[in-house]
Amino acid sequence: MRATTISWILEQLSPSRCIACDEAVRRDTAFCGLCVATVERSTHPHSPFLYGGAIARALTRLKYEVRRDLGPVLGQLLVLGLGEALDEPFDLVAPVPLHRDKLSERGYNQCVWLSRTVAEASNAEHSALLLRRTRNTEAQAQLGLREREFNVNGAFAVRARGGVEGRSVMIVDDVRTTGATLRACEAALYDGGATRVRMLSLCMTPR
Ligand SMILES: [Zn+2]
Known part of the structure; x- marks a missing residue:
């Protein structure tokens, strides 16, 4: 797998609503336009994103708001972010x-x-x-x-x-x-x- 840019990664995911704010999105993206602008990649090969913005919100919803449906999408996000590290x-x-x-x-x-x-x-x-x-x-x-x-x-x-x-x-x-x-x-x-x-x-x- 050769995952590279953040837009490529996010476009591989396909919930029908933004995983951070529930705004309706196209089928081929995890975040709405406002939220995606807050997602940042890290330079660490085994921790692909920086904690904050929409990723932090999505994780908070998974952990504290019983949004189990977000788990598989966040799992995919991790896999795509790791790319060749896997x-x-x-x-x-x-x-x-x-x-x-x-x-x-x-x-x-x-x-x-x-x-x-x-x-x-x-x-x-x-x-x-x-x-x-x-x-x-x-x-x-x-x-x-x-x-x-x-x-x-x-x-x-x-x-x-x-x-x-x-x-x-x-x-x-x-x-x-x-x-x-x-x-x-x-x-x-x-x-x-x-x-x-x-x-x-x-x-x-x-x-
Ligand atoms: Zn959003």
């Missing part, structure tokens, strides 16, 4: 897990749509329950850089140790901020015997 084969794809308390409160893990779409696009096995959160970490948003690292350090574990032994794994998050969460997942996977780990996210906060 050419390298991996065995497994897994989402960053939610703690069970948050999962029962929200009812679903928004990252599962992203990881499932990545798995399908890269012909890898999807494993929604590969990792688990061992403790309910505080919301990262209120914490500084060092606190974030400390907060999530050791907060993840591989659910079944044999599950990742000798295998390569891509883990998928929605928003990369400091990268502390993804690094903590990466450490848990290497502890479990993974041979190679790649960390992906739909978007990253601007530095």
Whole structure:
């Protein structure tokens, strides 16, 4: 796959309404004209968009307004944004897990749509329950850089140790901020015997 420009990427998606504001759109775009102007690509090869604007709104709707219908579209957006970064084969794809308390409160893990779409696009096995959160970490948003690292350090574990032994794994998050969460997942996977780990996210906060 050779995804290049942002307009090419967005034109591959086809909900009938803008995923950020529900304005009716042509069948071949994810965002309306006003929203699309707020979508920015990042330079990071594994986090293709900058967090903000219409992408942030669409993610908020998926996470807090129970708009599950937006999950597959955001998954496609991630796949198209990653482009050739998905050419390298991996065995497994897994989402960053939610703690069970948050999962029962929200009812679903928004990252599962992203990881499932990545798995399908890269012909890898999807494993929604590969990792688990061992403790309910505080919301990262209120914490500084060092606190974030400390907060999530050791907060993840591989659910079944044999599950990742000798295998390569891509883990998928929605928003990369400091990268502390993804690094903590990466450490848990290497502890479990993974041979190679790649960390992906739909978007990253601007530095
Ligand atoms: Zn819109």
